[in-house]
Amino acid sequence: DQQVKQNSPSLSVQEGRISILNCDYTNSMFDYFLWYKKYPAEGPTFLISISSIKDKNEDGRFTVFLNKSAKHLSLHIVPSQPGDSAVYFCAASVPAAGNKLTFGGGTRVLVKP
Amino acid sequence: EAGVAQSPRYKIIEKRQSVAFWCNPISGHATLYWYQQILGQGPKLLIQFQNNGVVDDSQLPKDRFSAERLKGVDSTLKIQPAKLEDSAVYLCASSQDRGELFFGEGSRLTVL
Numbered sequence: 001d002q003q004v005k006q007n008s009p010s011l012s013v014q015e016g017r018i019s020i021l022n023c024d025y026t027n028s029m030f031d032y033f034l035w036y037k038k039y040p041a042e043g044p045t046f047l048i049s050i051s052s053i054k055d056k057n058e059d060g061r062f063t064v065f066l067n068k069s070a071k072h073l074s075l076h077i078v079p080s081q082p083g084d085s086a087v088y089f090c091a092a093s094v095p096a097a098g099n100k101l102t103f104g105g106g107t108r109v110l111v112k113p
Numbered sequence: 114e115a116g117v118a119q120s121p122r123y124k125i126i127e128k129r130q131s132v133a134f135w136c137n138p139i140s141g142h143a144t145l146y147w148y149q150q151i152l153g154q155g156p157k158l159l160i161q162f163q164n165n166g167v168v169d170d171s172q173l174p175k176d177r178f179s180a181e182r183l184k185g186v187d188s189t190l191k192i193q194p195a196k197l198e199d200s201a202v203y204l205c206a207s208s209q210d211r212g213e214l215f216f217g218e219g220s221r222l223t224v225l
């Protein structure tokens with residue numbers, strides 16, 4: 001039972017253009033959502049998060065959008081840079097129930113120079 | 114500030130052998146997690162500790178996996194006996210009460 005899904009396993013984008021990564025979830029109890037970035041042979045690093053009381057959160061080139069009614073969130077990277085090439089994981093939690101994260105399967109992003 | 118430390122980084126064993134992984138969380142982080150990441154998949158929670166007590170071990174295969182967190186700081190994850198399907202990266206993470214988890218670099222296990 002995959003409660004968090006990233007349906008696009010990979011994404012290729014030209015440097016300077018927008019990268020859009022999508023994530024769907026099924027558990028309506030999730031109320032905190034995060035994106036992590038992972039380079040090969042390294043652990044995931046936190047990128048950006050959003051609480052369910054918001055529909056948008058922005059941090060520099062990264063913006064996360066949340067559509068609670070659709071149980072859908074997306075990550076926008078503008079403009080994309082070659083250093084953004086990595087695997088991106090969407091994660092969700094119920095902070096009141098222990099803060100553990102449930103991860104999606106990841107999307108591999110390749111930014112071409 | 115030092116990050117989450119894990120060792121060993123790589124381990125190769127034969128099936129039915131045993132292996133242990135060690136984790137030292139970020140200082141002051143009460144919550145510690147072990148995740149298993151199989152190639153091509155997202156991390157899956159194995160066990161969560163709050164100080165030295167277990168909060169969630171519902172997805173830990175208890176017939177072969179065990180974990181402990183003595184004194185509420187360091188933690189070890191043991192697999193005995195290992196199976197081929199245990200080949201994965203074992204990620205340790207820590208957090209304060211709420212908010213993001215901070216991950217270590219992981220321990221890559223190959224079972225032959």
